[in-house]
Amino acid sequence: MGNLLDGIEEVLLMGPGPSCVSEEVYKALSRKTLGHLDPYFIKIMDGIKAQLQTLLQTENSLTMPISGTGSAGMESVFVNLVELGDAVLILKNGVFGLRMAEVATRLGAAVDVLEFAWGTPVLVESVKKQLAVKEYKLVAMVHAETSTGVCNPVQEIGALLSGLDTLYLVDAVTSFGGMEVAMDKWVIDALYSGSQKCLSCPPGLAPVSFSLRAVNVIMNRKSKVPNWYLDMSLIASYWEGKSRAYHHTAPVNMLYGLYQALYLILQEGPEAVYHRHREMHKMLVTGLETLGLEMLVDESCRLPMLNAVKIPEGVDEAAVRRRLLADYKIEIGAGLGPLAGQIWRLGLMGHTARPENVERLLNALREIL
């Protein structure tokens, strides 16, 4: 039997993630595996924690990557903060809001969902009205809705909740590393992300962070977290303090990759990285419009790293994606849910967000369409 890995060809990843990975991160992944309790490895863990705190603009001590993908990050924040019967409000305008509602419901929360049209942002006024009607233990929203390309008003919702007892939970899977996420300033209590979007590390890790208020909620739960693997009070005893208690065996090499990915962003400078994302976004949109293509989302709330483009009348969208992949070695994303067949999703995440990549995609689309 031949080795399938020998047939892997490099693909320009311009979909909704994973994004392109730099040579430095690939090299980091293949560094020699250390034991998960090796003092030098613990130094690297501390380094990752410090890097995450810097990039999230937070002083939260409980800041670390969960040993799973972004969805494990989502699962971890809900399962730690929510108990049976807790009132939870999900602000939903895409697949990932829907997923949050599903996760919280399965955990026995009393979930209300405030719906907004896909492709439009969460409206602060509607949330304000809902909060006047009912008290919630937790309000959750996606910052960058990967399924639509919409940027939700994270700071504004944070301001609404400020002063209430309500916990504020934010999905920063696609935003983190590609645009500002100011956890403390925006008064976010719990946040999760993923390694494979704007951090440009392969998928497999989910950075999370919890405010002191969220930690207090966890510490004062009535019931044990019904998920041993994701119990933050146990995970914290491995990631924090002097004596590191074994919980589960950390994904050592993936953590090397994440360390390197964060290192590169901090070296380039977060502001410069965010600027690069915005510039590449402008370049892409201009190019798409030149090709006669139209964006789904209004300019006022477009994400730089996830660009939803309407599929022109009469075009076989799946055939275009197949041809891009087969003939041009470029991956783009399809629409999800009600937007399936309506849009393509073009990612400009992390290492992918470079002029040569934007040009390559635009040239390929020009030839195909």
Add this chain to the structure above:
Amino acid sequence: MGNLLDGIEEVLLMGPGPSCVSEEVYKALSRKTLGHLDPYFIKIMDGIKAQLQTLLQTENSLTMPISGTGSAGMESVFVNLVELGDAVLILKNGVFGLRMAEVATRLGAAVDVLEFAWGTPVLVESVKKQLAVKEYKLVAMVHAETSTGVCNPVQEIGALLSGLDTLYLVDAVTSFGGMEVAMDKWVIDALYSGSQKCLSCPPGLAPVSFSLRAVNVIMNRKSKVPNWYLDMSLIASYWEGKSRAYHHTAPVNMLYGLYQALYLILQEGPEAVYHRHREMHKMLVTGLETLGLEMLVDESCRLPMLNAVKIPEGVDEAAVRRRLLADYKIEIGAGLGPLAGQIWRLGLMGHTARPENVERLLNALREIL
């Protein structure tokens, strides 16, 4: 700030895992990242599934790696098979039996624990008696108890349960890849393992397999799995069938590593690999006895890949481990729970199980003790 990764020095990993990783697996980890829905990546997923089926000697279709470490594998089998109030029997003779009881209890199962002394195996007669007294939905046992070095009678307990409606769940974290695990022949309904033990891939993935009977139990649950991330019915729709539905973004590069690790075992031949583990175990035990050291576990039920050695009177066990790591670049494991300070745990897992490594450890111990 310097890059901490530049300071990583190679360590001979002879503890309870992670084990040493081969150059081929390191290379696989750093292959170019493909999208998680790329047709070529799906081929690799199918390859991993086929390799796991071969090595587990099973025809179970629901066989795949969970996107998390071995403990996520444990969480996944329990959360899918157990519902509120279900009667579960855990056969416990070490840390990982204890963890199973904790996981199942948090999920609301009615857990009975049958205890056996740490360092001794589960006794078939005691289990038989218990099964005569009470009916269980599920009986769970660890095959290779990593905390003590004991091999439990997996086949015999399987034979006991055969014909009953009871599901049989086995932890094969440390056994899989280092000794025979014959899932179908032993009538095991659910099994999980980890990538970082005898498979010699870095930590981060948990192979699992479910029998048809277990799948039926999952499909006929009264309640939804209270863990969206680990819901096997959703994960299956990504790993099986013609149209692969996106569930979560698979840890692409870790899966490359696992593919390569399984590939190497199948190339060498599972029987040859198991034989190598037994031979290295004999070589190690002979060497340890020459040094005047004594094994914790009776020869009749010793694991080849995890060797628990009693710490000689008057020896500062932590100092020995520290010196091994600092001066000899060898990692060994400490005792856990009641065996802390009583034993060292010497791993001979996968790529680690080679004569030059056994010699290096024996020479180092000779110099230190």
